[in-house]
Amino acid sequence: MPANTSLAHLSDVLLVWTVSAYALAMLGYAAEFAFGRSGGSARAGRAGRAAVVLTVAGWVAHVASVTTRGFAVHRVPWGNMYEFSSMVSLVAVTVFLVLLARQPVRFLGAFVMAPVVLYLGLAGTVLYAKAGPLVPALNSYWIKIHVVAAITASGAFMVSGVVTVLYLLKDRWERRSAGPAPVSIGPGAAAAVEFGDTRVGGLMHWLPASAVLDRLAYRVIAFAFPVWTFAVIAGAIWAEQAWSRYWGWDPKETWSFITWLAYAAYLHARATAGWRGRRAAVLSLIGFGCLMVDYYVVNTVLVGLHSYAGVG
Amino acid sequence: MTELAEAAKLSTAPVPPQRQPGQGLRRNLRQAWRQLTSMRTALLLLTLLALAAIPGTLLPQRGLNPVAVDTYLAAHPQLGPFLDKLSLFDVFAAPWFAAVYLLLLVSVVGCLVPRIRLHTRALRRRPPVAPRNLTRLATSTEWSADAPPAAVVDAARLLLRSARWRTDIRTEDDGAVSIAAEKGYLRETGNLVFHIALVGLLAGIALGGLFGYKGTVLVVQGQGFANVRSSYDIFQPSRLYSDSQLAPFSFMLQTFSASYQPNGEPRAFDAVVDYRATPDATPALRHIRVNHPLSAAGANVYLVGHGYALHIQVRDAAGRLVYDKDTPFLPDDAMFASHGVVKVPDGLPKQLGFTGFFYPTFGVTPFGPQSTYPGLRDPELDLAAWQGDLGLDSGAPQSVYQLPVASLRHLANRQLSPGQTWRLANGTTVKFAGVDQWATFQVAHDPGKRLVLVAAVLIVAGLLVSLRVRRRRFWVRAVPADGATDARRSVVHAAGLTRSDPDGFSQEFDSLVRRMKD
Ligand code: HEM
Numbered sequence: 001m002p003a004n005t006s007l008a009h010l011s012d013v014l015l016v017w018t019v020s021a022y023a024l025a026m027l028g029y030a031a032e033f034a035f036g037r038s039g040g041s042a043r044a045g046r047a048g049r050a051a052v053v054l055t056v057a058g059w060v061a062h063v064a065s066v067t068t069r070g071f072a073v074h075r076v077p078w079g080n081m082y083e084f085s086s087m088v089s090l091v092a093v094t095v096f097l098v099l100l101a102r103q104p105v106r107f108l109g110a111f112v113m114a115p116v117v118l119y120l121g122l123a124g125t126v127l128y129a130k131a132g133p134l135v136p137a138l139n140s141y142w143i144k145i146h147v148v149a150a151i152t153a154s155g156a157f158m159v160s161g162v163v164t165v166l167y168l169l170k171d172r173w174e175r176r177s178a179g180p181a182p183v184s185i186g187p188g189a190a191a192a193v194e195f196g197d198t199r200v201g202g203l204m205h206w207l208p209a210s211a212v213l214d215r216l217a218y219r220v221i222a223f224a225f226p227v228w229t230f231a232v233i234a235g236a237i238w239a240e241q242a243w244s245r246y247w248g249w250d251p252k253e254t255w256s257f258i259t260w261l262a263y264a265a266y267l268h269a270r271a272t273a274g275w276r277g278r279r280a281a282v283l284s285l286i287g288f289g290c291l292m293v294d295y296y297v298v299n300t301v302l303v304g305l306h307s308y309a310g311v312g
Numbered sequence: 313m314t315e316l317a318e319a320a321k322l323s324t325a326p327v328p329p330q331r332q333p334g335q336g337l338r339r340n341l342r343q344a345w346r347q348l349t350s351m352r353t354a355l356l357l358l359t360l361l362a363l364a365a366i367p368g369t370l371l372p373q374r375g376l377n378p379v380a381v382d383t384y385l386a387a388h389p390q391l392g393p394f395l396d397k398l399s400l401f402d403v404f405a406a407p408w409f410a411a412v413y414l415l416l417l418v419s420v421v422g423c424l425v426p427r428i429r430l431h432t433r434a435l436r437r438r439p440p441v442a443p444r445n446l447t448r449l450a451t452s453t454e455w456s457a458d459a460p461p462a463a464v465v466d467a468a469r470l471l472l473r474s475a476r477w478r479t480d481i482r483t484e485d486d487g488a489v490s491i492a493a494e495k496g497y498l499r500e501t502g503n504l505v506f507h508i509a510l511v512g513l514l515a516g517i518a519l520g521g522l523f524g525y526k527g528t529v530l531v532v533q534g535q536g537f538a539n540v541r542s543s544y545d546i547f548q549p550s551r552l553y554s555d556s557q558l559a560p561f562s563f564m565l566q567t568f569s570a571s572y573q574p575n576g577e578p579r580a581f582d583a584v585v586d587y588r589a590t591p592d593a594t595p596a597l598r599h600i601r602v603n604h605p606l607s608a609a610g611a612n613v614y615l616v617g618h619g620y621a622l623h624i625q626v627r628d629a630a631g632r633l634v635y636d637k638d639t640p641f642l643p644d645d646a647m648f649a650s651h652g653v654v655k656v657p658d659g660l661p662k663q664l665g666f667t668g669f670f671y672p673t674f675g676v677t678p679f680g681p682q683s684t685y686p687g688l689r690d691p692e693l694d695l696a697a698w699q700g701d702l703g704l705d706s707g708a709p710q711s712v713y714q715l716p717v718a719s720l721r722h723l724a725n726r727q728l729s730p731g732q733t734w735r736l737a738n739g740t741t742v743k744f745a746g747v748d749q750w751a752t753f754q755v756a757h758d759p760g761k762r763l764v765l766v767a768a769v770l771i772v773a774g775l776l777v778s779l780r781v782r783r784r785r786f787w788v789r790a791v792p793a794d795g796a797t798d799a800r801r802s803v804v805h806a807a808g809l810t811r812s813d814p815d816g817f818s819q820e821f822d823s824l825v826r827r828m829k830d
Pocket of ligand 1: 264268271324325349350416424510779
């Protein structure tokens with residue numbers, strides 16, 4: 001069946017709306033921080049709430065964009081790198097919103113939105129692929145299971161990566177600014193103003209304590225890791241059906257495995273004396289780096305069986 | 313271990329190795345073993361395994377693409393052989409790669425044995441005694457209650473039991489009564505299941521690697537395949553394979569069909585076969601497609617390739633049929649321009665051979681003839697006829713896709729459409745009678761597959777449990793209010809401990825304490 005071009009066009013338009021809403025939301029979160037620093041905490045709160053509304057609106061448009069794309073091509077909307085990147089961003093925003101419903105994590109807003117906007121921008125331009133059907137090798141119900149799991153884990157790993165970077169920054173700052181580490185003061189705290197700090201110091205005051213960030217990163221990884229494990233296993237089952245072996249050390253498989261090992265090392269490090277905290281955090285960032293290699297370097301540079309999911 | 317450290321020990325994770333008592337070799341061996349089964353070593357080996365896998369994705373690998381390895385070796389005459397000596401073109405079969413994962417395996421097993429023992433003991437033991445000073449714990453509180461210590465603790469026990477905590481009450485010397493409660497043993501169980509399943513997974517992989525087989529065969533439409541070793545074009549047995557593992561199934565390829573998108577990209581393939589599980593079973597119609605292997609008596613049959621087979625008929629000058637066969641041609645590009653060879657050794661005064669190029673959709677470009685679409689829209693066959701000794705009787709093995717043209721005499725060339733006949737100068741006629749299709753099938757048998765699948769399921773289940781469930785302890789100590797043993801009022805201390813997710817735990821702790829106060 002040929003692709004439905006008007007629906008595909010609608011999906012593209014919705015993606016533009018999505019990116020716009022997310023970009024505005026990012027500005028809102030940034031404004032919340034800026035106003036919070038200059039003491040206008042009412043205005044800060046308003047900016048933050050507006051940013052959340054924009055995020056939700058963008059999320060709705062994003063879901064609609066992905067759905068219309070699926071209907072336009074009569075298949076699941078994750079068959080190439082463009083669609084894949086859009087889905088990963090959608091999961092990252094979803095994870096953020098779910099966290100937000102349970103914990104005061106609005107401070108994360110700008111830091112989640114920035115990579116998401118960048119990623120979607122990249123997806124919509126460099127990686128963009130015209131709507132079309134799948135090649136036979138991708139036409140299996142395992143693609144739905146395997147890829148949904150991979151996308152979900154990746155989106156969550158992306159959020160954990162953002163939190164981990166914030167953790168490392170905050171942790172370094174806490175150890176540098178000798179004195180007693182400030183207690184968690186959360187968004188909009190006036191403390192930053194009183195300290196009259198540099199811009200970076202202000203940001204650091206505004207972030208929660210490093211221990212809070214560390215635990216948040218762990219919780220997200222503890223969610224993502226089993227999902228990633230399942231994704232790799234579902235991929236192996238699919239490979240067994242398609243290529244007559246469940247594991248063949250194809251570059252894509254190998255990098256998924258390396259990513260898995262890196263996060264397993266992170267979980268071990270957290271349980272090992274002397275490796276908790278900073279060193280574990282670095283391991284998780286290495287894991288995220290491996291994930292990025294898995295998606296982008298493997299698909300474009302290293303040639304393997306999986307490389308038909310290519311660009312263009 | 314101090315009382316507090318004992319109370320805070322919420323997992324069976326090995327503690328960092330201490331210097332061992334004793335002396336000499338025994339002590340050193342024990343020390344080395346502790347080191348090998350420590351968390352630090354597991355961490356190190358996991359990282360090492362990840363690093364060791366990287367070159368396998370950067371350099372071409374023999375197991376994946378032997379041609380690319382040869383190309384690389386030719387391009388790097390200095391570096392190539394050196395890398396080859398380090399097994400860098402067979403990373404995943406290299407001794408140093410095996411060394412890392414075998415060490416990891418030994419480490420896991422060595423780590424698991426004491427952990428299983430500790431955990432089964434913990435499952436049967438009473439929760440650890442309340443530390444003397446509960447206020448020293450991070451999550452703790454105190455209040456006073458209008459009831460004697462025993463009653464306070466009894467009420468606490470009722471509450472904890474209804475929330476499925478394991479509890480243990482102790483009466484202390486000074487008239488205080490304490491209760492120790494623990495919950496979430498499943499975390500450790502899940503973690504142990506996960507690690508045991510990892511070992512099971514490796515066992516399953518080893519089983520498949522030792523006893524399985526794999527083979528590839530090309531079958532032309534209308535022809536059959538029987539699962540005996542001699543039927544295969546390529547056969548790869550494993551180390552401990554024996555012919556008795558070949559189940560006696562067979563199939564006949566009835567039809568093969570392929571459909572394509574307008575730009576020539578493949579859309580769908582379908583091979584319809586008559587399958588028999590045993591030689592005297594009644595044949596059953598089955599479809600083999602990409603992603604849909606045929607499950608055949610413990611083995612799987614996969615569709616891995618396809619191409620065109622050309623039906624050629626050759627008659628001698630008197631009109632007698634001397635050659636009448638479907639000859640498979642091998643595809644050279646995505647549009648299925650293909651090449652092949654026809655050999656007519658018998659029935660003619662001199663042996664005759666043809667080299668041919670086949671275009672399913674013929675087109676002419678500035679670079680010469682080409683196929684412009686993989687489907688049969690305008691098939692054309694380019695043949696060159698050669699005469700002489702085909703070399704088939706020399707005994708030397710010869711590919712069916714090659715003709716020793718250097719020692720043959722070139723007769724003529726001709727382009728044919730289906731149905732056309734070409735008459736050579738000596739009266740021999742060649743007819744391009746039609747086009748059929750062939751498909752290649754891979755048959756794979758992996759006796760470890762089921763174990764691998766079960767282990768994989770346990771790995772995910774174990775992980776989910778171990779990362780979701782929180783192991784936590786909770787203590788309440790009620791002390792007589794004024795030091796009197798028969799006091800009617802008590803001072804209550806409560807404290808709790810967890811290792812993962814303290815945020816969630818402090819909520820649970822608060823709600824438990826609130827309900828105890830009521
Ligand atoms: C094949 C190699 C291994 C892999 C892939 C692996 C993976 C994992 C993972 C993902 C976890 C996290 C689960 C959790 O936090 O509850 C974990 C936990 C753990 N692993 Fe391993 N592991 C391996 C080898 C080992 C070895 C050799 C040891 C022995 C020292 C070990 C001991 C532990 C312990 C004690 C925990 C629990 C830590 C805790 O209490 O939180 N693992 N492992």
